[in-house]
Amino acid sequence: MSGFAYVVGQGQLEQLAPKAALDRHGDLRWFHLTTNDDHAKAWLSRSAHLPPFVVDALTATETRPRCDAVGDGAVINLRGLSSGDDAPDWLASVRIFVSAGNVYSVTRLPLSAVDTVRGEVETGTILDPGDLVAAMAQAITAELDPMVADLGDQLDDCEESLDMSRAFELRRAVNETRIQAIGYRRFLAPQRAALEKLGTLPQPWLRDDDRLHLAAAADRAARMAEELESIRERAALMHESLTDLRAEQLDQRSLMIAIVAMIFLPLTFLTGLLGMNVDGIPYAHREWAFWGVVGVCAVMALAIAAYFIRRHWFRR
Missing domain, CATH: 3.30.460.20 (CorA soluble domain-like)
Structure with a gap:
């Protein structure tokens, strides 16, 4: 003490x-x-x-x-x-x-x-x-x-x-x-x-x-x-x-992932369809066929992205 x-x-x-x-x-x-x-x-x-x-x-x-x-x-x-x-x-x-x-x-x-x-x-x-x-x-x-x-x-x-x-x-x-x-x-x-x-x-x-x-x-x-x-x-x-704010950030990121998935989903379907190992695929032996498919995919991606932009899905 x-x-x-x-x-x-x-x-x-x-x-x-x-x-x-x-x-x-x-x-x-x-x-x-x-x-x-x-x-x-x-x-x-x-x-x-x-x-x-x-x-x-x-x-x-x-x-x-x-x-x-x-x-x-x-x-x-x-x-x-x-x-x-x-x-x-x-x-x-x-x-x-x-x-x-x-x-x-x-x-x-x-x-x-x-x-x-x-x-x-x-x-x-x-x-x-x-x-x-x-x-x-x-x-x-x-x-x-x-x-x-x-x-x-x-x-x-x-x-x-x-x-x-x-x-x-x-x-x-x-x-x-x-x-x-x-x-x-x-x-x-x-x-x-x-x-x-x-x-x-x-x-x-x-x-x-x-x-x-x-x-x-x-x-x-x-x-x-x-x-x-x-x-x-x-x-x-x-x-x-x-x-x-954290929940809003997660929602925005989930939305971005969903949009990217929506853009690539039809492209994946198209490339998968043309990539089948079977006979009869159109233009398979044409020299411009590859770049043609790439162009079609680009047009489809731009069209889908433009749709989402017009609908304001990219707005935060």
């Missing part, structure tokens, strides 16, 4: 190990643990003396964004961008328990927003638990916003370059964009609800400015969820358009 702790109070800031910070007092004590084993569960239960429900919520293997009031505190699970390269999921989770004067957070994977909030704590802009949880929500949504915008830009580029010659490349790009949009929306929709619920909790450690910041983060999450839904629908329509 690894982690850090900050103690803020009376204009002073201390950075300590989580165990050492338990004996300190201040307006804000932030304990952050980075772990993927059972040591965090034991420390939270035996050293920090948190309730079993809170410990289970902070150390659960699988989580989704949520917010639950627990006495005079709250458990918040959020999802944000991971700063590690080995994240198995679309977004990494941060589990937070907030109460008067204390904030406990646990991550199983590195989270970019944690580093952002640490910087704000060290610069003195975060002074209480309400400030910290609001800053965490804002940092997470601020990092996700450009990611969602990039997905929309990628889809715009695909729509502008819609061409059958690039169908395979475009289909793969559209599918990747759609999969990413679905993965992000899976967590952003409940994250909006969690932030909205947190902002309405009647907790004394949440001030009016904290609630405004949480409302802004929830509104941004709602907008991103709507944008992701739009991206998903646009990607589905574009995939259908590419499928239609």
